[in-house]
Amino acid sequence: MGNSNSSDSGGDIPNTNIELTENARDNSSRTFTEIPILLQGNPLQTVPSSSVVTSYVLAEWQEIVLLFPHEFYRFYFGLMLKAMNNFNPDDEEQQWKISAFLRWYKEWFYPALLSHHNYEENILFAWIKEKVSDWPEQIEADHAELLKNMNTIKALGESQPSPEDGKQLKELVKELVRFASEHFAKEEEFFPKKLREANATYQEWVAKNIEEQTKKTLPGVIYVLHSWGGEKAVEKLRSELPGHILMMNDQFWDSPWRKSSLGGLQDIIAGNTQLDDQVSCLEACNPFTVYGEKPWLGSRTPVRGRA
Numbered sequence: 001m002g003n004s005n006s007s008d009s010g011g012d013i014p015n016t017n018i019e020l021t022e023n024a025r026d027n028s029s030r031t032f033t034e035i036p037i038l039l040q041g042n043p044l045q046t047v048p049s050s051s052v053v054t055s056y057v058l059a060e061w062q063e064i065v066l067l068f069p070h071e072f073y074r075f076y077f078g079l080m081l082k083a084m085n086n087f088n089p090d091d092e093e094q095q096w097k098i099s100a101f102l103r104w105y106k107e108w109f110y111p112a113l114l115s116h117h118n119y120e121e122n123i124l125f126a127w128i129k130e131k132v133s134d135w136p137e138q139i140e141a142d143h144a145e146l147l148k149n150m151n152t153i154k155a156l157g158e159s160q161p162s163p164e165d166g167k168q169l170k171e172l173v174k175e176l177v178r179f180a181s182e183h184f185a186k187e188e189e190f191f192p193k194k195l196r197e198a199n200a201t202y203q204e205w206v207a208k209n210i211e212e213q214t215k216k217t218l219p220g221v222i223y224v225l226h227s228w229g230g231e232k233a234v235e236k237l238r239s240e241l242p243g244h245i246l247m248m249n250d251q252f253w254d255s256p257w258r259k260s261s262l263g264g265l266q267d268i269i270a271g272n273t274q275l276d277d278q279v280s281c282l283e284a285c286n287p288f289t290v291y292g293e294k295p296w297l298g299s300r301t302p303v304r305g306r307a
């Protein structure tokens with residue numbers, strides 16, 4: 001397939017081509033790989049949720065680069081759908097779930113997915129776009145459409161929400177997941193081809209990948225990679241990240257992400273009304289002086305509290 005070079009793969013990723021079938025492209029009935037929520041330890045290896053790339057070991061590096069972020073978001077998608085399926089907007093006792101979900105969404109999901117789009121447009125795709133003959137402009141249009149949907153959810157009433165808000169939330173979340181899943185599949189189809197056409201190397205991608213990792217993404221990317229790639233894939237990714245980013249992740253980012261993001265979602269799914277304690281963990285678990293979203297890129301000026 002294409003002009004890929006096995007020496008670019010870093011040696012650990014077999015150079016076997018993958019087959020893309022029509023069935024694999026059908027996103028009309030998406031299901032997501034069931035990955036448990038664990039506040040300690042990591043999930044066991046299963047398979048990717050991607051409908052395009054179905055195996056870490058059988059794919060070439062060009063196929064898997066988008067899976068690092070996408071599998072993380074698909075993990076969130078599965079949990080978001082579960083939370084919505086377990087939510088009855090007509091049940092007064094469950095109205096708290098609307099505010100709780102929106103707080104989680106604004107704190108963890110919205111900024112992470114927004115940063116993924118910005119990373120793609122400004123760094124990852126910008127790197128390749130100029131080197132190839134044509135580019136699917138639909139991708140940027142999709143981002144604009146997705147952002148519109150994301151903002152509609154963000155604007156829903158958080159304080160004193162009504163059952164009507166709840167019904168709307170359920171529909172909007174389902175639509176967001178459907179649209180984003182189709183968008184991810186399109187990207188996973190076209191981008192490997194463009195990487196080959198541009199003669200991009202794995203080492204170049206490694207340098208770009210560092211710039212996507214923030215405190216709201218890296219803990220989840222690594223957590224979910226245990227599932228779709230396994231321990232060796234985690235070791236490989238970690239070996240390619242600078243030591244200070246790993247230190248930040250392990251010391252400051254991982255625990256708040258698990259307790260607040262995973263714990264918060266778990267409470268909404270399970271109907272545990274102790275959620276406020278979990279969300280307050282945003283403060284309690286993160287009392288350190290933290291830096292901006294990309295401390296390794298810009299100013300070292302500390303920002304107190306949440307960035």
Ligand SMILES: [Fe+2]
Nearest residue numbers: 117120183187
């Ligand atoms: Fe995208």
Ligand SMILES: [Fe+2]
Nearest residue numbers: 066120184187
């Ligand atoms: Fe993407």
